[in-house]
Amino acid sequence: xxxxxxxFAAEWTLKRYNNEWAKVTxxxxxxxxxxxxxxxxxxxxxxxxxVLSVPKTVFNSKEWLFIEANSVE
Amino acid sequence: xxxxxxxxxxxxxxxxxxxxxxxxxxxxxxxxAWQMVTSSENVLDFxxxxxxxxxxxxxxxxxxxxxxxxxxxxxxxxxxLGIKAWEIYSGPFDExxxxxxxxxxxxxxxxxxxxxxxxxxxAVIFLNFGK
Numbered sequence: 001x002x003x004x005x006x007x008f009a010a011e012w013t014l015k016r017y018n019n020e021w022a023k024v025t026x027x028x029x030x031x032x033x034x035x036x037x038x039x040x041x042x043x044x045x046x047x048x049x050x051v052l053s054v055p056k057t058v059f060n061s062k063e064w065l066f067i068e069a070n071s072v073e
Numbered sequence: 074x075x076x077x078x079x080x081x082x083x084x085x086x087x088x089x090x091x092x093x094x095x096x097x098x099x100x101x102x103x104x105x106a107w108q109m110v111t112s113s114e115n116v117l118d119f120x121x122x123x124x125x126x127x128x129x130x131x132x133x134x135x136x137x138x139x140x141x142x143x144x145x146x147x148x149x150x151x152x153x154l155g156i157k158a159w160e161i162y163s164g165p166f167d168e169x170x171x172x173x174x175x176x177x178x179x180x181x182x183x184x185x186x187x188x189x190x191x192x193x194x195x196a197v198i199f200l201n202f203g204k
Binding site: 011012014016021038039040041042043044045049050052054058059060061062063064065066067068069070 | 081084085086087089091092093094095096097098099100101102134135154168171172175179184185186187188189190191192195197198202
């Protein structure tokens, strides 16, 4: 779900997803990648994952990935 | 650090409960080093602690919280990647308000990067490349 974008030309977006990384990945590939945006910020809450994206040209980055790890007591 | 051998650098992270989530992006420049700098939520406190690393060429990219009332910022040293200035916003989290905050910084040449949301608080890091 798109919750925010800039008022000019989609030069950044902040999106809220359900707390499932598979949906986040699919969402970015569908909503950001075609517009030459790449994720640069993530924030997780109990219910949601927020993703902040900016133009790929800012960091000359074409690829990204998430890694989720659970600590073992 | 094994990821960095493939060109991926750790860019933002979220640590909550027993889970650690990390965002890596692939950059063409050489990734040289990283640091975590922890301070209180007071922006001036953090800037004071980060100053020494900024002088050495590190740039802040990711932000999380390791304990209530604290901020931990991931700082990276990437060859050829320098900034003119940076800012960190720390305040109440409201989706509409954070949109306006980011837009205001963006208009002034600051690109948002690291993001942290914890309950009703949030933090965003902004970089200015002087372009």
